[in-house]
């Protein structure tokens with residue numbers, strides 16, 4: 001009776017159906033987002049990729065997670081914006097130019113084409129009409145405009161500073177791009193360099209960025225904590241230490257002013273301006289100069305690492321402890337950084353481990369001024385610093401106070417006596433955005449010998465990257481060598497002038513791309529207010545934990561600046577954030593270097609996109625690392641085959657059947673099946689909202705198993721046939737956000753004409769999931785003593801508990817010892833006692 005078509009379709013061929021549905025979605029423009037005030041908007045965004053040339057498993061996982069949420073929200077009736085673009089500037093393109101002679105633009109756009117094709121083959125629901133590439137002048141033009149506006153407001157400024165420098169990449173690196181003293185990209189040893197750099201004044205917003213960490217309930221606490229630490233607010237005191245025989249003083253910042261009486265020497269960062277000044281003309285001058293040079297050659301992170309030897313050189317000068325009048329030798333020390341506090345640290349060796357090691361090495365005095373509650377310390381026997389709080393001693397009028405009280409009293413004393421006062425310090429520094437590279441957005445500044453630094457007039461934007469430059473990999477930026485670019489006219493006097501040749505950090509592009517997606521082709525300004533106000537903020541942002549600090553912090557900073565410029569309305573760009581874990585194989589993160597990479601393309605060509613997506617979603621919860629295993633992929637593929645067969649084996653009668661309408665009476669088995677269907681609908685919806693995709697999928701798997709055991713007569717008229725049909729529809733709908741191609745195909749096979757994405761997400765029937773109660777008889781030593789109704793699904797232990805708590809039973813048992821309890825499920829419980 002089965003028709004020929006069904007027989008042929010009994011096998012699942014992903015390669016046929018996936019291309020078909022991808023074409024269908026594209027032709028029908030199903031994912032095109034339009035502003036629609038009648039619907040609730042939902043802006044879902046995954047962190048956009050760098051166009052390296054191929055989608056890797058990390059992308060595959062990130063975008064599969066996002067796609068479930070997007071499709072689920074579409075089916076729930078939201079107006080969903082789900083865009084995709086390219087973080088297209090950056091060093092690899094330039095390296096390709098140096099190594100292979102391919103122009104960075106060509107390399108980048110070719111990679112984009114390849115990767116766009118890959119993403120399309122995975123069936124992600126992107127609105128491709130909104131695609132942006134940040135290397136497009138139509139994009140970075142606006143970034144240059146933001147720069148000019150920030151420059152006018154003093155939020156962009158130029159300053160000489162010490163930077164991490166990779167001699168091989170010939171570029172400045174951010175602190176977090178230095179890993180164990182090595183360049184994150186090429187693993188060369190990183191050095192320090194002094195350069196004039198452009199900075200964005202994120203420190204102006206430090207307090208607010210910190211405060212709002214408490215106002216982001218949709219973010220993982222772990223990420224918020226990382227941001228708080230990065231901002232690094234500490235409250236303490238500034239204390240001035242007068243220089244001996246001078247009117248000048250060294251100012252330090254400390255959070256432990258309760259230990260000031262124990263400060264026995266002073267340490268300065270080698271870059272501190274006083275270092276060379278104080279040693280000038282002293283016998284130590286030459287030694288100091290050499291030391292400073294040597295320290296500067298090391299990287300900042302290398303200098304401050306815990307196991308780095310603490311070393312220093314005496315400057316030959318002294319300052320005075322303002323509390324004790326004690327003479328303190330001044331050292332230049334490698335572990336003191338100019339970037340933190342004031343670049344000078346009062347050394348309290350008894351109560352700071354680095355100072356302790358330094359004092360031991362150079363034979364400097366150690367004075368205990370904080371005593372722990374038990375086991376008093378002595379300078380002679382201590383083997384390490386005591387860094388905790390305690391009772392203040394050897395501190396004059398403050399003796400006997402605890403650390404907390406002493407800190408307040410000492411700040412007060414400093415203020416009263418003009419020696420310093422309360423102070424707040426932040427660890428966060430201004431954002432250095434200068435890169436001495438070609439493949440980035442040019443900084444729109446012109447230098448004129450007569451007029452000085454001049455912003456490029458707005459109407460001259462964009463400052464376009466010149467195409468014809470030479471990539472030698474040697475020396476500085478290729479832009480600096482390009483005369484046609486460098487040589488220009490001063491916008492003020494019209495005379496000969498030079499362009500800035502630094503380009504912007506690519507994190508600048510990624511700090512506002514999400515705003516641009518709201519009106520990606522708008523050309524009258526960076527953002528079309530009407531659209532950006534409708535779509536922003538991003539309701540759900542998804543990306544790797546590696547971006548937990550900088551990208552998110554810079555984006556939060558940019559949102560504030562753009563808000564002040566009247567371009568956006570919100571201070572916080574991302575309402576909810578999900579940070580997904582890494583993809584791991586053989587115990588390590590997948591990487592080319594380790595040779596443990598699995599190519600998603602291979603998965604897609606062997607098993608189909610649906611299997612690849614399902615594996616990523618089923619193998620582990622999104623926030624955890626995903627451990628790769630081949631069996632998992634096979635398992636996902638087998639499951640999809642099972643679903644396919646379930647439909648086609650029953651297709652010849654199922655297609656003529658309607659889903660159960662809730663009227664005809666059901667026998668117990670069918671009723672139980674229907675209950676399972678609706679429980680599954682409820683669970684999958686709830687699980688998707690919590691990102692528990694793995695448990696959602698396993699609930700659908702269980703339902704499919706139940707359906708295999710349930711053998712309806714091949715009769716669409718009987719109630720069991722109707723319920724079976726209802727169940728099959730539910731399975732298809734529930735699977736569709738995870739494995740959309742097979743879901744569309746089966747949906748069509750069920751006789752549906754509209755795309756499954758246009759079909760509302762199923763509601764569960766509250767009545768169907770209400771459990772029936774069962775009556776349980778309670779016996780004591782075989783005699784019926786009581787009866788109790790309990791829910792059908794109540795477990796054995798719970799039923800025993802309920803029985804033992806019954807008033808009648810408690811009275812009967814009060815002087816007896818229970819020997820055992822016999823339970824006949826859903827019927828009877830017999831308590832045997834002596």
Ligand SMILES: [Zn+2]
Pocket residue numbers: 166167168169170183184185186187188
């Ligand atoms: Zn490097």
Ligand SMILES: [Zn+2]
Pocket residue numbers: 448449450451452490491492493494495497
């Ligand atoms: Zn001029």
